[in-house]
Amino acid sequence: MKYKRKISKKLEFYKKVSSISALYAGASKQKFDETVNQSLKIIGDFVKADRVYIFNYDFEAGVCNNTYEYCSTGISAEIDNLQGIEVSLIPEWVDAHRNNVPLYITDVSKMAPDDNVRVILDPQGVKSLIVIPLIDEEDLYGFIGFDSVKKKRVYTSFEQGVLAEYAEILISTLKRHDLEDKLEKEKNKTDFILEATNIGSWEWNLETNKIKINDVWATMLGYRKEDFKDADINVWKNLINKDDFKKSEKKYNSITGKNEDFYEIEYRLRHKNGHDIWIQNLGRVIEWRNEKPFIMTGVHIDITDSKKKEIELRSIHKAVEASPVIIGITNPEGVVQYVNPDFIRTTGYAAKEILGKKFNILKSGIHDDNFYKKIYETINKGDTWKGEFCNKKKNGTLYWEKEIISPVMDDNQKIVSIVAIKTDITTEKEANEKLDKRRIELEQFVDEKIKEIVDSQKASIIAFAKLTESRDFDTGQHVERVQHLSKALAIKLKDNPKYQSVITPNFIDDIFFSSSLHDLGKIKILDKILLKPGKLTIEEFDEIKKHVTYGSEILFEMVRNYPQSSMFIMGAKIAKYHHEKYDGSGYNEGLSGDEIPLEARIVALVDVYDALRSRRSYKEVFNHKKTVEIISESKGTHFDPDVFDAFLEINEQFEIIYDSLA
Numbered sequence: 302m303k304y305k306r307k308i309s310k311k312l313e314f315y316k317k318v319s320s321i322s323a324l325y326a327g328a329s330k331q332k333f334d335e336t337v338n339q340s341l342k343i344i345g346d347f348v349k350a351d352r353v354y355i356f357n358y359d360f361e362a363g364v365c366n367n368t369y370e371y372c373s374t375g376i377s378a379e380i381d382n383l384q385g386i387e388v389s390l391i392p393e394w395v396d397a398h399r400n401n402v403p404l405y406i407t408d409v410s411k412m413a414p415d416d417n418v419r420v421i422l423d424p425q426g427v428k429s430l431i432v433i434p435l436i437d438e439e440d441l442y443g444f445i446g447f448d449s450v451k452k453k454r455v456y457t458s459f460e461q462g463v464l465a466e467y468a469e470i471l472i473s474t475l476k477r478h479d480l481e482d483k484l485e486k487e488k489n490k491t492d493f494i495l496e497a498t499n500i501g502s503w504e505w506n507l508e509t510n511k512i513k514i515n516d517v518w519a520t521m522l523g524y525r526k527e528d529f530k531d532a533d534i535n536v537w538k539n540l541i542n543k544d545d546f547k548k549s550e551k552k553y554n555s556i557t558g559k560n561e562d563f564y565e566i567e568y569r570l571r572h573k574n575g576h577d578i579w580i581q582n583l584g585r586v587i588e589w590r591n592e593k594p595f596i597m598t599g600v601h602i603d604i605t606d607s608k609k610k611e612i613e614l615r616s617i618h619k620a621v622e623a624s625p626v627i628i629g630i631t632n633p634e635g636v637v638q639y640v641n642p643d644f645i646r647t648t649g650y651a652a653k654e655i656l657g658k659k660f661n662i663l664k665s666g667i668h669d670d671n672f673y674k675k676i677y678e679t680i681n682k683g684d685t686w687k688g689e690f691c692n693k694k695k696n697g698t699l700y701w702e703k704e705i706i707s708p709v710m711d712d713n714q715k716i717v718s719i720v721a722i723k724t725d726i727t728t729e730k731e732a733n734e735k736l737d738k739r740r741i742e743l744e745q746f747v748d749e750k751i752k753e754i755v756d757s758q759k760a761s762i763i764a765f766a767k768l769t770e771s772r773d774f775d776t777g778q779h780v781e782r783v784q785h786l787s788k789a790l791a792i793k794l795k796d797n798p799k800y801q802s803v804i805t806p807n808f809i810d811d812i813f814f815s816s817s818l819h820d821l822g823k824i825k826i827l828d829k830i831l832l833k834p835g836k837l838t839i840e841e842f843d844e845i846k847k848h849v850t851y852g853s854e855i856l857f858e859m860v861r862n863y864p865q866s867s868m869f870i871m872g873a874k875i876a877k878y879h880h881e882k883y884d885g886s887g888y889n890e891g892l893s894g895d896e897i898p899l900e901a902r903i904v905a906l907v908d909v910y911d912a913l914r915s916r917r918s919y920k921e922v923f924n925h926k927k928t929v930e931i932i933s934e935s936k937g938t939h940f941d942p943d944v945f946d947a948f949l950e951i952n953e954q955f956e957i958i959y960d961s962l963a
Contacts (some may be wrong), residue, residue: 523573822852
C-alpha cells in the first residue's frame, strides 16, 4: 500500500512537471512573469510549502532581491521586505550556492541568535526552509526557496528531488530567455548601426544574377524593399549612370580576372524622383567556385553630401586663388603649407621660397617678441586674433597689414592648421595717420570749447547757489556742505554692485555741482515766510513746500536752453524730488522707492543730516552721534535703505566734512 502511494505521488509529480514544462514552453516573453507565478503556485501546493519564492543575485550591486513569491492561504507576503539584501551579510549562503549546494534548515530556532540568516528569517516567522540554487555551469542566477511558517517541516528525499527538478526546469527557462534577450539586443544593435549609419547592404549571386538588398538600400533611392522583390542585377544596371557603368564594369572585370576579392568604387544611381545620388560601393567576394566569384556582398553608402562639399571646396579653392586679399595656411607649428597668388604679388616671394618655412621671414623688426607671443597665445587657446602689424617684403620695403588669424580645430578641439587672411593697408594707414592728426587737433579745439561751456554752466550753478544762500542766511555754509557730502555718499554708493554702472565719474562730478541747487526754489518764497523765526502755520508750510516746484521750473527752463547739460538736468531732478520719501509719504509728487531719482535719494539724506546738525531758529543743534541715531530711525521710510547703508559706512567721514565746513 505504501509502495502504491509512492508510485501515485511520483505520477502526480510527473504530471505537475509536465504542466509546468508546458507552461514555460508556451509562455511568451511578455507573459513570463505570469507564467513563473503560476508555476510557483503549482509546485508550492504540490509540496505543501507555506511560501515559495525566487531571489536573483546582482553581484555588481552586491545585493540579492526577492523577484517572485507565492504564499499559501493565511501566510503574509514578504517580497517587499526582501529587497536589496547585501550579499556580504550571508557569505556562507552565497558560497554554497556558487558550489551548487542546496541549503536545508529543518529548525531555524536552533540557529545562533546573531546569525545573519536567522536575523533575516525570524521577522518572516520561518520555522524551516529549503533553498535550491539556480545555477547553470558557472552562471549563478539566484535561488528558489520553500518556507514552512505554520510548523516545522522535514522534506523527504523525494520532495527534495522534486524541488531540484523544478529548479532545473526554471534555470533552463531563465537561460533560454537570457539567450533570447541577448539575440534581440544583438539584432537591435545591428539594425541600429545600419539605420544610424544609413548603410545599404546587398548580395549578388553571380550564377543566377539574383540580388538581395536591405531596406536602407531601397529607401536610399526612394523605393521600398518590396519594390525589388526577386530582383536581378539588371535592376542595378538600369539605375546606374551610363557614364559610370563602364568604370564600374572595368572594376568588376579586374576582380574576376585577377582573383581579387575586394573592390571599392564611386558612381551615381538614379533616384525614384529622377535625380542622381552619389554612392560609394564597397564589395567583396565571399564565395568562389571553380576559381570564379560566385557570391558577392557589399554595402552602399550615400556620399551625395560629401560630393557636394567636394565641389564646394573646389569652388572655394578657386575663389581663394583669385582672391584680392593675401591668404596663407600653416600647420600648428607655423610651417607654411599654402599661399595664394596675392601673397606672391604683395610680398615678392615665390611660392617655393616660402613653402616649408615660417612667416617670420616677413618680420619687419618694428614689433617686439611680446607682440608675437600674445598672437600665438590667442591662437593656441583656440581663439581668433585680429589686428594690424608691419611686415617686410622681399625687396626690404615695409608694408602694413590688417590680419585675421584663426586656428582650425578637429573634433577633439586640437589645432590642425592655422589660416591667416591679410589685407595690405599701407596706403590706407598713411591716409589715416593724416586724418588722425587732424582729428586730434579738432578734438582739442572742441574739448576747449566744451570746457568753456561747462565752466560757464558751473559758474551759473554756483551763482544760483549763492543766490539761494543769500535768501536764507541762517543756513550758513549749508550749500557747500551738501555738495561735498553728496559727492562722498555717491562715491561710497558706487561700491554697491547695483549702482556700479549708474554712478559714473560724470555722475559724481554732476551731483557735486547740481546738489547745490536743491533749494533754488526758495528764492521765490516770501521773506516773511522763509525767514519767519517762529513756527510756520499750515498755510505757510504749504507755501514753503512749493519751493521744489519753483526750483525745478527754473532749472527745466535752463535745460530747454542747454538740453545737453547733464548738470542742469540732474539739478532739476534734485530740486523737484529731494523731499520725496522712500515710503511715498514725501512731497510734492508722492513718489516711492526707485521711482525717486537716485540723485534725489542721495541729496534727501544729506539735506536732513546737515539740517539736523545746523542751528535753526525753530530747533536745537544735534551732535553727529545723535544725528546718525535719528536718521537710522527713518531707514526704509524716509530714506532709501541702500543709500542709508552707504551713509552708515562713511558716517565718520560725514562728521569730518561737516566740522571742516561749519
